[in-house]
Amino acid sequence: MSEPRKRLFPIVTADVALFTLADYRLRVLLIRRANNPTPGGWALPGTVLKPDLDRNVDDAALRALASKTRVVLPHLEQVTTSSGPDRDPRGWSVSVLYYALLPSDQVQAVAGDKTEAIEWCDPERPGHRLTFDHAKLLARALATLQDKVERGALPLHLLPAKFTLTDLQRACEAILGRELDKGAFRRKIADQPTLVLVPGEYVRGPQRPAQLYRAAADFSF
Amino acid sequence: MSEPRKRLFPIVTADVALFTLADYRLRVLLIRRANNPTPGGWALPGTVLKPDLDRNVDDAALRALASKTRVVLPHLEQVTTSSGPDRDPRGWSVSVLYYALLPSDQVQAVAGDKTEAIEWCDPERPGHRLTFDHAKLLARALATLQDKVERGALPLHLLPAKFTLTDLQRACEAILGRELDKGAFRRKIADQPTLVLVPGEYVRGPQRPAQLYRAAADFSF
Numbered sequence A, B: 001m002s003e004p005r006k007r008l009f010p011i012v013t014a015d016v017a018l019f020t021l022a023d024y025r026l027r028v029l030l031i032r033r034a035n036n037p038t039p040g041g042w043a044l045p046g047t048v049l050k051p052d053l054d055r056n057v058d059d060a061a062l063r064a065l066a067s068k069t070r071v072v073l074p075h076l077e078q079v080t081t082s083s084g085p086d087r088d089p090r091g092w093s094v095s096v097l098y099y100a101l102l103p104s105d106q107v108q109a110v111a112g113d114k115t116e117a118i119e120w121c122d123p124e125r126p127g128h129r130l131t132f133d134h135a136k137l138l139a140r141a142l143a144t145l146q147d148k149v150e151r152g153a154l155p156l157h158l159l160p161a162k163f164t165l166t167d168l169q170r171a172c173e174a175i176l177g178r179e180l181d182k183g184a185f186r187r188k189i190a191d192q193p194t195l196v197l198v199p200g201e202y203v204r205g206p207q208r209p210a211q212l213y214r215a216a217a218d219f220s221f
Helices: A057-069 A104-109 A134-150 A165-176 A182-189 B057-069 B104-109 B134-150 B165-176 B182-189
Strands: A011-022 A025-032 A046-048 A075-084 A093-101 A117-121 A195-203 A210-215 B011-022 B025-032 B046-048 B075-084 B093-101 B117-121 B195-203 B210-215
Touching: A011 A057, A011 A104, A011 A134, A011 A165, A025 A057, A025 A134, A025 A165, A046 A057, A057 A075, A057 A093, A057 B075, A075 A134, A075 B057, A075 B075, A093 A134, A093 B093, A134 A165, A165 A182, A165 A210, B011 B057, B011 B104, B011 B134, B011 B165, B025 B057, B025 B134, B025 B165, B046 B057, B057 B075, B057 B093, B075 B134, B093 B134, B134 B165, B165 B182, B165 B210
Parallel strands: A011 A093, B011 B093
Antiparallel strands: A011 A025, A011 A046, A025 A117, A075 A093, A195 A210, B011 B025, B011 B046, B025 B117, B075 B093, B195 B210
């Protein structure tokens, strides 16, 4: 391990686990870093905080996403803050970790910058060894998202603007990693004022047409 | 407002809302600061992170509590991280906020250091104007604690090692700020493996003796 440099002030970074759905499977965006201190290493998108540019750390997280993936204005939520002398070879560091949710129909808009490759990966088995302590951060972000959905929050930020209740159930199942009983799920969401029926709009299904819904204007995840 | 100094690296602080119970009322510890940048101002106990001393920000939070209040090893939990150029007159700053829970029978052990006054205050109406953005941080810490108890977590870290179920109900009521139905509360906690009956130990009550309980060894809040 490289010797951490002594510094009076720690490095502060914002790191983001950006989740979306691809064919109703949960995916997280990983980046193959072009830059020091770990060129070639796979990581969550992130950036060092710039006090002259960023109004706060949330801003730094949005800047990291915009510059490294072209994603602007996703749903962003703080997960935890990790810190210590050994987690970044540049020295004593503090990472503020976020998860962000991207609607499944916006995945095509995501592109890496010229120097860094990107890949949508299974968050449970990303298929790459992650640099820094990002494997731990990713696991923590996933657990926080799962906990929230387990407690009844509806992950509408992963769905297109209009969706069926089956789409919603599949999104919950993709996050939780297990199937849900359709009857129990429908009963649970029946009273949710955050789900608004779109009158007269349906999608054709294998059987009968399925009603479309949207999120209420004041929906918060 | 003072002009924030330009810095390449932000100041990182750990700030702690230390809660306990006094006569079954929730109390938070406030400190009248002796030091710059806000001498005489009331605040949550906190400290600037010292990369040469602290293994991580949690360590800095414990160091702040130990040095300013003599409290060692409370239950400590991260709440959120706040940041920006204007929240601390010293310049761009990042505050990692924690809440800590102190058993009600250990309140007497808390003492300020020589230069700073301390006071246990009602977290909803602290009776002092708080410096920095600490009024906002305190409200956030309280809301997080309340949310956790609302979701069924038992605040055993606020109670002595042995307690009655009435003590536990009163602790929950003090946190939530409302009375709970005794029958519903007893049913809710009946299956909790974290509550262990202490055989043969009771406290005398106005009516019949009340059974004492303790936290299970693997209890986590």
